[in-house]
Amino acid sequence: MNKNETSSQPHHISPGKVILVIVLLVVVVGAIAVAGYLPMKAREEAAAAAAKEEKVTLPRVGAVLVKRAAQDSEVVLPGTISALAEASVFARASGYVKKRYVDIGDRVKSGQLMAEIEAPELDQQVAQARAAVSQAQQQLGQAKASLLQAQSQRDLAKITAARYNNLVTKGAVARQDADTQDAAFKTAEALVAAQEANVSAAGENVRQSEANLQRIISLQDFKSVRAPFAGIVTVRNIEVGSLISANGGGQGMTSNSAGSGSATGNEMYRVAQVGTVRILENVPQTNAPGIHVGMPSEITVTEFPGRKFPGKVARTSNSLDPASRTMLVEVHVNNADGKLLPGMYAEVRFRSHRDNPPFLIPGDSVIAANAGPQVAILQEPDTAGDNGNPETRGAKKVHLVPVQLGRDFGTQTEVIAGLQGTEMVVMNPSDDVREGALVRAEVTAGRGGGSDKGDKSAAPAQKGAAK
Numbered sequence: 001m002n003k004n005e006t007s008s009q010p011h012h013i014s015p016g017k018v019i020l021v022i023v024l025l026v027v028v029v030g031a032i033a034v035a036g037y038l039p040m041k042a043r044e045e046a047a048a049a050a051a052k053e054e055k056v057t058l059p060r061v062g063a064v065l066v067k068r069a070a071q072d073s074e075v076v077l078p079g080t081i082s083a084l085a086e087a088s089v090f091a092r093a094s095g096y097v098k099k100r101y102v103d104i105g106d107r108v109k110s111g112q113l114m115a116e117i118e119a120p121e122l123d124q125q126v127a128q129a130r131a132a133v134s135q136a137q138q139q140l141g142q143a144k145a146s147l148l149q150a151q152s153q154r155d156l157a158k159i160t161a162a163r164y165n166n167l168v169t170k171g172a173v174a175r176q177d178a179d180t181q182d183a184a185f186k187t188a189e190a191l192v193a194a195q196e197a198n199v200s201a202a203g204e205n206v207r208q209s210e211a212n213l214q215r216i217i218s219l220q221d222f223k224s225v226r227a228p229f230a231g232i233v234t235v236r237n238i239e240v241g242s243l244i245s246a247n248g249g250g251q252g253m254t255s256n257s258a259g260s261g262s263a264t265g266n267e268m269y270r271v272a273q274v275g276t277v278r279i280l281e282n283v284p285q286t287n288a289p290g291i292h293v294g295m296p297s298e299i300t301v302t303e304f305p306g307r308k309f310p311g312k313v314a315r316t317s318n319s320l321d322p323a324s325r326t327m328l329v330e331v332h333v334n335n336a337d338g339k340l341l342p343g344m345y346a347e348v349r350f351r352s353h354r355d356n357p358p359f360l361i362p363g364d365s366v367i368a369a370n371a372g373p374q375v376a377i378l379q380e381p382d383t384a385g386d387n388g389n390p391e392t393r394g395a396k397k398v399h400l401v402p403v404q405l406g407r408d409f410g411t412q413t414e415v416i417a418g419l420q421g422t423e424m425v426v427m428n429p430s431d432d433v434r435e436g437a438l439v440r441a442e443v444t445a446g447r448g449g450g451s452d453k454g455d456k457s458a459a460p461a462q463k464g465a466a467k
Contacts, residue, residue: 058395059432063378063424063441064365069357069414074349075287079279081301081344083272084332085229090266091244092222095119102269104236108227114269115225117244122220129213136209140202147195154188161185227271234342235270244268272342277335278314281348282326286406286414290352291316291329298349299333301340309333309340311348358406358414359421364428366405366413374400375419376426376433378441395438398426 098118102108164178238244245266279299283291291313299309310333317328331348333340340346367374378396401423406414424441426433433439 060440062427069360083342084276086272088267089269094246097242112227117223133209136206143198143202150192150195157185157188231271231273279331281329285325288327363413376429377423398437
């Protein structure tokens, strides 16, 4: 038999091998089925257990212990720096600016000459008033001379009447002549009284003319414009040759331009005292009781980072504005180096000590209710959980408490009334947190208490202030 005959014969597989292959396939398929079924069963069992646990487990809430705020309270309020005193210098004499001696930025002393006004009409009024005084004095002299003449005539009439009365008793003259002399005497007396009244009127006329003269002379002195107090010139609205009117427009100007060529609004200069500046603040009602005269403060401005300017409360209104519930406070700041400029935005920091500081709770723990703000506190349930249902063992009961809030710092809120200080407050309460509900608490430390360095707060910015 050759090779071709041998290769053409059929190949026979033994039954044992077939059975072995089938067994191996069954084992592989079974292993694959078991490997897929067991994780699925485990997942189903875990899901069922989680569903059962969710069904019987109490809701979990975050809670924090209530703590008092620090006794040292700090409030930061915005404000605008202004000069301690500022005055607009107006003209009292009409005319033209003859000469000016100061400009913006110049420092002036009290009573220093700032400008001169040329007023020829006023000079003529002074001369006319002097002539009126002289004329009144001459009229007074004439009235006095007439009075002396009348007094002499009265004295002569008195003597003549006495002589005639004496002659009548002796029968030397008729009674008619004596009566005529008596009438002449009375007429002379009346003339003296009239002349005395003329003298008095002439004297009043002299005093009136002299008063008018002094008034015009005083107006003439206003040709020299002087500084009302020591300070710095912040506005100049005149130039040499500018027309000045004593009965000009309204008070002050809004423009700070120098050399405008005319004194619109009749304001010539503006002088400010900047050696000490002031800031008017509207302090909220919650901080008002801690503010008092002489209380120190700190002023900061963004233009000088890191520098704190010491200030002091100079005065307070001692009353609250019913509209804003704020108290007006005036703070004085020493500005000897001139760094603080009027009109600058600044922040004023007040530090005060509180004998009974309020409580602090997380800001998200406040519940807005129709009856007012509330917080959810945790209490022990009525029955001991260890003796009851094991699922409620260690649970806490929710109790809603109405509170009175103070300042809101965002992450924290002050509670003025409603808490005792030993409560555990629920943070960010959900719908499950309701009156009498049982929950499990996860206590978080550090969110309810105040800082050891004091209660630092920044009040909202207030317009007009300044407030």
